[in-house]
Amino acid sequence: MGGRPVIETEGLTKVYGSQIAVNKLTFSIMEGEIFGFLGPNGAGKTTTLLMLLGLTEPTSGKARVCGFDPAREGLRVKEKVGYLPENVGFYDDMNARQNLRFFARLNRVPERVSGPRIDALLEDVGLLGEATKKVGAFSKGMRQRLAIAEVLVKGPEVVFLDEPTVGLDPDGTNRMLDMIHSLSRDKGITVFLSSHLLDQVQRVCDRVGIMIKGNLVAAGHMDDLAREKLGIETEEFTLEEIYMKYFKEA
Amino acid sequence: MQGILTIFRKEMEDYFSSIRFVLISALIVMVGVIIASMVGMTIREEVRGMAKPTLLFLYLFTSTGKLFSFTQFIGFFGPLIGIVLGFDAINRERASRTLGKLVSQPIYRDAIINAKFLAGVATIAVILVSIVLIISGLGVTLLGIVPGIEEVLRLVIYLLISLLYISFWLGISILFSVVFRNTSTSALAALALWIFSSFLVPLGAGFISDALAPVGETSGGEVEAVLKHEELQRAISLFSPTSLYGDATSTILDPMRKTARSVVLVGPLERISQERFQNPLPVGQSLSIVAPYVISLVALTLLCFGICYLVFMRQEIRTV
Numbered sequence: 001m002g003g004r005p006v007i008e009t010e011g012l013t014k015v016y017g018s019q020i021a022v023n024k025l026t027f028s029i030m031e032g033e034i035f036g037f038l039g040p041n042g043a044g045k046t047t048t049l050l051m052l053l054g055l056t057e058p059t060s061g062k063a064r065v066c067g068f069d070p071a072r073e074g075l076r077v078k079e080k081v082g083y084l085p086e087n088v089g090f091y092d093d094m095n096a097r098q099n100l101r102f103f104a105r106l107n108r109v110p111e112r113v114s115g116p117r118i119d120a121l122l123e124d125v126g127l128l129g130e131a132t133k134k135v136g137a138f139s140k141g142m143r144q145r146l147a148i149a150e151v152l153v154k155g156p157e158v159v160f161l162d163e164p165t166v167g168l169d170p171d172g173t174n175r176m177l178d179m180i181h182s183l184s185r186d187k188g189i190t191v192f193l194s195s196h197l198l199d200q201v202q203r204v205c206d207r208v209g210i211m212i213k214g215n216l217v218a219a220g221h222m223d224d225l226a227r228e229k230l231g232i233e234t235e236e237f238t239l240e241e242i243y244m245k246y247f248k249e250a
Numbered sequence: 251m252q253g254i255l256t257i258f259r260k261e262m263e264d265y266f267s268s269i270r271f272v273l274i275s276a277l278i279v280m281v282g283v284i285i286a287s288m289v290g291m292t293i294r295e296e297v298r299g300m301a302k303p304t305l306l307f308l309y310l311f312t313s314t315g316k317l318f319s320f321t322q323f324i325g326f327f328g329p330l331i332g333i334v335l336g337f338d339a340i341n342r343e344r345a346s347r348t349l350g351k352l353v354s355q356p357i358y359r360d361a362i363i364n365a366k367f368l369a370g371v372a373t374i375a376v377i378l379v380s381i382v383l384i385i386s387g388l389g390v391t392l393l394g395i396v397p398g399i400e401e402v403l404r405l406v407i408y409l410l411i412s413l414l415y416i417s418f419w420l421g422i423s424i425l426f427s428v429v430f431r432n433t434s435t436s437a438l439a440a441l442a443l444w445i446f447s448s449f450l451v452p453l454g455a456g457f458i459s460d461a462l463a464p465v466g467e468t469s470g471g472e473v474e475a476v477l478k479h480e481e482l483q484r485a486i487s488l489f490s491p492t493s494l495y496g497d498a499t500s501t502i503l504d505p506m507r508k509t510a511r512s513v514v515l516v517g518p519l520e521r522i523s524q525e526r527f528q529n530p531l532p533v534g535q536s537l538s539i540v541a542p543y544v545i546s547l548v549a550l551t552l553l554c555f556g557i558c559y560l561v562f563m564r565q566e567i568r569t570v
Contacts, residue, residue, distance in 0.1 A: 005535065053354055078356040085354075089347025091260075093267075105256040106355040149349075 004031045007052065012061035014047050015088045021047045023214040024061065029192060029207075034184045036205030037194040038243060045194045046086065050161050052192075053083055066157055074107055079107070082151035082159040086166070088143065090178055096127055099135055100153050107154035110221045114153065121149040125179065141172035148179055159183065159192040165200055177204050202239040204247030210243060212250040218242075252456045253357030256363045261369035268336050275377050278331070279384060281323055286385040289315040290392035297393075305505060305530060307397040308404060310389040311382075312503045321384065321503060324378075324412055325496050329444045332419030335373060337437040339366045340427040340562065363424070363562050367555060370420045374411055377529035382409055400505075403533050407502050411540075414547050415495040418445070433485035460485040491550055498543035505530030507539075 002195040005028040012025040020087050029035045038234060039045050050056040052065055054074030066080040069187065085185045090099050097118060104114035122128040125145040130138070136248055138146065144164065152160050158192050161180065165173045183189045209219040220224055226237040265271050293309055311320045318326075341364070343349040353359055382405060390396060397405070422443060426436035459482035465475050487493040501507045531539075 037291060055350075057566075073270060074359070075356050078354055081354075083354040085347070085350045085353070087347055088351065091344065093264075102256065103351075103355065106253055106357055108252050108356075150279055154355075 005029065006034075007063075007065050007192065009052070009063045012048070012051060012063050013059050014044070014051060014056065015059045020214050022051070022058075027209055027216060027218050027219050029190060031190055032184055032188045033206045034180065034191040034193060036201035036208040037192060038198065038201060038208055038209065038239075039211035040195060040196060040247070043211045045211055046162060048211070049083070049162055049192070049194060053077060053081060054117055078156045079154070082154060082156035082158065084147050084151045084161045084164055086162040088147040090135040090138075090143065090146065093134060095132045095134050096122065096138075096149075097131045099146065100150055103150050104153045104212045109154060113133065117155070119148075121152055125149045126175075140167050141169065141175075144168060144172065144176060145179075148176070152189075153184075156189065160192045160194070162194045163196075163197065164193070165195070165197060173200065180204050196235055198239040198243055208239065211247050212247060215250070217246050217250055240245060253355070253361035254368070256371075257357075257362060257365035261366055262372060265335065265369060265373045271373065274331055274334055275380075277514060278327070278377060278381050280325075280383045282320055282385055283388065285317065285320050285323065286310055287392065288317075288389045289313045289319070290389055291507050305401075306393060306395055307386075307389060307401045308440060308503050308505075310385055310393075311430060312500065313404075313410070317570065320494075321408075325415075325492060325499070326448060328412060328416045328495075329419040329448070329492070332370070332416045332421075333423040333437065333440040333444060334419040334426060336366075336423035337440050338427055338433040339363075339370070339424045339534075341433050341436060342427070344431060345433065359563060360559060363559055367417075367420065367558075370424070371413065371417050373419065374416045378409055378412055378416070394450055400533055404502055404505070404536070407533070407537065408499055409503065409540050411495065411498050411544060411547070414544070414551055415491060417549040418491050418547065421551055421558060425554060425558035425561065428558055428565065441567075447490045448492045452487050452493060455483045455486035455490075458486055468482060478497060488546065491547060494543045494547050494550075498540040498547070501540045502536055505532075505536060507531075508534075509527045 007027075007029040009025050009027055012022060013020070014022040025048060037045055037048070047056065051058045052063055052070055054077050055069035057071050065077045068076040068080075070077045091102070094102070100118045100121065101109070101114060104118065106206065109117070119131075122131050125148055127142060127146055127149065130142065135143065135146065144167075151161075164180070165176050168176060177200055180191055180193065184191050193201065193205060205222070207219070208225070209222050210217050218229075222242070224238060225242050228238055229242050271389040279355070289310055292315055293306060293313065297306065314322070340349070343352065349362075352362055366418065386405070423436065423440040426439045427433070428522055430436040430439060459479050463475065463482050465479045
């Protein structure tokens, strides 16, 4: 885990009409870490992700992702960042490999690199046997695994995962969490994981940020947050306890 | 550039493997072949025994025969090709939740819409060129004459104007696919506009000019009143791309036509001088007659694509 911050924001704010979706967000994420971004539905998690990707312009404040400003150098950011949206979709009448190849081409990955890379990724997510099946026939779990492969096909430095385990069965969830863990551990990719499934976040994340009603109410290592909020020194806490404490205060 | 090329390639693959493409080409080829063979046989009967028939080839496309001519058919059904190819261009991506993924790739956002428009235009070009080639081939076998350079040139210009005309409708339907989230809504909206433009505008033009510049008992059929009525009606129908297209192509494909207007006021002396020049116009002259129509069509198409582009670029892409 390097000491270089990959994502930094300063006073990042987004206002829709009279509603403040994200309020003066300031945090940083280090290279190679898994950052859990928590919060109830509608807390502004997705809006933050979209701002970090340069898909939505912030009303005020600054952000830097991999050294680039997403609002002005969106293309450079998108070259380095893989984004897995919530409820991801595919071109259902193309097969798994064709879907991956399309996104490899959009990212200007040369064919001689993308061919072996696509095979390796399909192998990693356990879909090599289904590579020539149309994606329309895939189950939810398979689609989600294919989505991970698709995010990685560009060879990103950072991945943004928006609710990657929603709707998966327990086995699928476990496989997904293992994959997320190995992204950081084996490939050194920084993972920004947005979720409201707290036990899962607790299993894989190094640090967490808790967002409620547009405000980042806490950010740090889970142990530190536990000590601060619950006054316990041991490992005997769940993230849910910390989260509920913050939630009630807000 | 890479982004446009990649999406363009995928869209072309999608079009050529889609059922709608097969259906629409089958329909057009079927109608085209039926019209051309009917017209071809009629022409063959009529010119039997004629020593040196001239300007026959283009009649294949303009002669109405028993039903309607090929150009009328394209003028009427052409918009449908554009609408069918474009009505779900953007909102299908939205519905299948692939648009959010697409815009988070390192491509300019306009690459998406440019590539989709260009792929549609290329597909339309393929359909049009093949049907014109099929009809020409039929014509050569039926009539036993080969088109001259002049006629080929006119056909090429006709193809370009038709491509422009159908692209206008492609632009309209892509615009609706950006504005409306629902694919059936955008299809219906585009169809409504098509019907409005092909039926109601010409009809409305008649009504409005009747109201504003009546020709009847009071004016006693004076030349000025008739002319004013006619001018007004034309001015209004110029807002309909269907009328623009009809006027432009009928002049281009018929060298004997010297004006795109239906009513021409001539004095007795002018009539005599006109009758002395009953020869067909060269292509360049026909082209200069229709230039204003073509320019209007270009302007309409660009305007439509421009609006579509602006709306799409300003739209917030949320995956919600």
